[in-house]
Amino acid sequence: MKTQNTLSENMSHLKRKHINRESRTAWLFLLPGIVLLMLFVFWPIIYSLPLAFTNYSVIAEPAFVGLANFKKAFSDPDFIMSLVNSLIYVLIVPIMQIFSMLLANMVNQKIRGIKLFRTLYYIPVVTSTVAVSIIWSWLLSSNGLINAMLKMTGVISENIGWLTNKQTALATLMFITLWKGLGYYMMIYLAGLQSIPGELIEAAEMDGATKVQAFFKITMPLLRPQIVLCSLMSLMGALRVFDEPFVLTKGGPANSTMTSSLYIYKNGFEKFDFGYSAALGLIVSVIVILLSIVIFKYNKKAEEGMY
Template sequence: MTRARAPREAAAPVRSGGTSRRVTARTTALAYAFMLPFLVLLAVYHTWPVLFGTYLAFTEYNVISPPRFVGLANFQRLLHDDQFWSGVVNSLKYLMVVPVLQLASIGLAMLVNRPLPGIGFFRTAYYVPVVTSFAVVGLIWTWMYQQDGPVTFVLQHLGLMKEPHSLLNDPGKALYAVMFVTLWKGIGYYMVLYLAGLQGVPKDQEEAAEMDGATRLQVFWHVTLPALRPTVLVCSLLSTISAIKVFEEVYVMTSGGPVGSTYTALFFTYAKAFQDFQYGYAAAAGLVIAVISLIFGAINFRLTRGGRSDA
């Protein structure tokens, strides 16, 4: 009795080193071909403006005549420009929005993360201000802050305002009124980011902590928050840079007034470039703002331990 032979497995084709390298090169070339449109747009609209703007920071340029190299003269001038440093101070004051915005967004994200009836409607409602043009938002809140607006009416009836007046015309309150609009408009955006982060928090760890007798606050502090640290880093970075570079709110609502109380660093750059046509000086101011943003970005990395959830 003969024994049937088992069918042989098909041998995998053996590629030579030259063939393998050609396949790898072809795959790499195909990948870069797909990325080429984006890389071109990135170079034209991001890399080139950054490089050219850095060059302009060391020149005197007014569009009419060619750039004239002046070295560090623009930066020396900035050191003695009280208006610029007043704008920097206002931009740094604007950083007060960041912790309030992050805490409110986390709390709101935890609230809408629950399976409550109609929760989808509330998620959408909180996000509507994010997709609304700031020109529209600014006009609405400018009307609400007017002397006969609803905000003034509420504050007066709560005893927080003696005489009715527009908050945007009060040098001591205008900046904080604009900050509140930034908070109101941005909370939905960061809520969505934190909501996505909460979806990745291990539920079994939270349940185990609760079974061990941990309170909700302890579970949040020792389990939920460490797992959210990468999201906290991203959100704090975005909100910090946005606060330092605040412009739209000021431009639409106050134009830097009253009496320069809302005049920010980026508004100073805009005014020097597009009102005074001092593009080299404006580029130098923009470079200083970029350095300040990098410093606060490094501080965010330090405080969040680089976004490592196991740190």
């Protein structure tokens, strides 16, 4: 009995030692990423919190101003417009998720050359935003290819300034963002689809379920983790969109494409009003957090309804 207890203790000790060694190895691999996150993400966030309550600029010493920056923000029509534009941008989130899920289903088929299509759909994701923007600015110019094709087919009678017209500029940027992000979310959904056992779908179809019923009753519920992840990522990306407006329109015409991130950038790095810029960033961060909580709550309620 004593020998058996000693053997059990030795086995437990070896198991703990093995787990500790694995944990140390894992932390060593994580360390470079953690250091980069601390330096370039967490430290700037922590530093910007007290900065939001000052009138700090590069020229003068920072002085505490309390809530003055926040009061200024909510009475600033340009910031309100940029915030509205960012919230309008959120409208592409469900559209992007639906289309990327459909694309994932399409490229999940076992047909010849499907890897080529996956690569083609993913190319915009890895292509430089600047290069993409230059191509789109050429295509969407008044004398560009898109206007020429639309006139040729009789859809329009005169050229449209897609990026210079207040009525079309924001919608055009949203389309470009949608086009560029589809491949990224498609790959996440594709990974989720390939982890679903094919036997489940086959069993449902043998029981009389159509492909559409099998998709909504089996595939969609099993894809819930990917749906929540992609929805959160695209929501945060939409609220913080910067590249496309900055490169293509600079927020114009007449601030019609000015997003909150671009407005924060302009106040911080063009006007050097870093205190006000930090306050704006804090407001946008709170909005992102609140919307993220709504998504989590909705997902939790949906899961409870399932079970």
